[in-house]
Amino acid sequence: MTESRTGAGAGDPDEMVRLHTYGELTVAFTTDFTRDYDNDGAGAHVAGSAYHPEYPQWMKDRNEDWYWLGGLTLQTLSLDDGTQAMPFVKPSGAAPPDGKGPILKAPASWTWMYDDSGAHAHMAGTCYRPVPPAGYVALGDAFTDGVDGTHRVPDPATWPFSHFMCVREDYAHAGSYGAWIWNDDHSKGDYAFTGWQVSAALPEGATFSDEGRRMLLAVNTFLTDPRTSHPSTPPTSPTPYVLSLPVQGTSTGNTPAVPQLTSQTQPAEYTTATVDYSVVVPFTGITDTELSLTQKTDGSAFYTVERQNRYHLVDFGTNTSNTDNPGNTRQVSVGISDSQSSTFTQTYGLEVGYERGIGLKPELSTIHFNLSTQLGYATTTQVSVMVTETLTQGMPLPAQSSAALWAGSHRICPRRADGTYIDPDQGQPFDLNQTLVYDTSP
Known part of the structure; x- marks a missing residue:
């Protein structure tokens, strides 16, 4: 039952300290984020902000490509340093099973979910949902950079969306909707936003037959409620997904x-x-x-x-x-x-x-x-x-x-x-x- 690793492993000085490999994915974490939006000035009763993760210095020093799987949104106008963490992932180099594609693929396209047009916030908030290629799963939504007041679409040619990925479906599993994060109720915007955490808890009544062999890991991302009101209960769709990582003791x-x-x-x-x-x-x-x-x-x-x-x-x-x-x-x-x-x-x-x-x-x-x-x-x-x-x-x-x-x-x-x-x-x-x-x- 000894674990076999390819890529980062026991000889890597960052092994366990900063990263570890589970099958075809190497996982690490960051506490560094860049703010893309906050709703200051929008008139909403609840403060909200959105972020994308950034490489920590050690990751930059390795000069490798790491990928994020979803954005972060919080019920606050700003994020204190060192208070949130989110995983980055990269292919470990392990060969995929026969007939399977690479472990990560970029979204095939993006679907608009929300923008704060009409709200007159100091920043421009625009949220999109990744549309995964066939055989892949998206784990979360993301806001685009609106700090300068511009509503933008995700640009797959430039950071950070050049490094946004979907995961192959056998490395994902249905999770559940977690806590309500924030909504823009009482803002002056033309559209409605409600954000929900994605949890590794199974849906009510569901079982997980591989729970002794695979680990479900929520990546601290969110999903936008597709309903146009400001509901207090989670939606029934889409299905929230989390990472499903093979573990070998x-x-x-x-x-x-x-x-x-x-x-x-x-x-x-x-x-x-x-x-x-x-x-x-x-x-x-x-x-x-x-x-x-x-x-x-x-x-x-x-x-x-x-x-x-x-x-x-x-x-x-x-x-x-x-x-x-x-x-x-x-x-x-x-x-x-x-x-x-x-x-x-x-x-x-x-x-x-x-x-x-x-x-x-x-x-x-x-x-x-x-x-x-x-x-x-x-x-x-x-x-x-x-x-x-x-x-x-x-x-x-x-x-x-x-x-x-x-x-x-x-x-x-x-x-x-x-x-x-x-x-x-x-x-x-x-x-x-x-x-x-x-x-x-x-």
């Missing part, structure tokens, strides 16, 4: 040795942990309050979620008499409780528990992805070794001997690009709901 093949009691000295609480599985996810799926947004995009844009495998000493005893002692029956609590799961999810954005398995929730981030099978578990949900239960085990103590009882134990650990753990305790530990290990010495 890494298996080291390392497993901890089954513990043995080799003396009458009490062993350590935990055996030495080995990392047996890991998977890489964008920073947008992990809550890390110690780093600013720019520190993430420019220094830890991708996080490794690793599974540490070890054994937990749950009981130890010594019998100094010359008579065997049947000992007590030991009850061992295993699995992960709902309260443990909830606390870890709220703190770090990563859900760990029996019902859901290990997942990134679109309600907490821009990602929908289940990591369970990538981290070595047999199922994506209802992970049996995580069931909260009390196991019963006898602890007989032979004469002049010691005895120890261990439970298999895992720890789910999100780690930054520099190798540090975001959790001071490294991650969420839990003892496995499986056979305990008992041993005596001598």
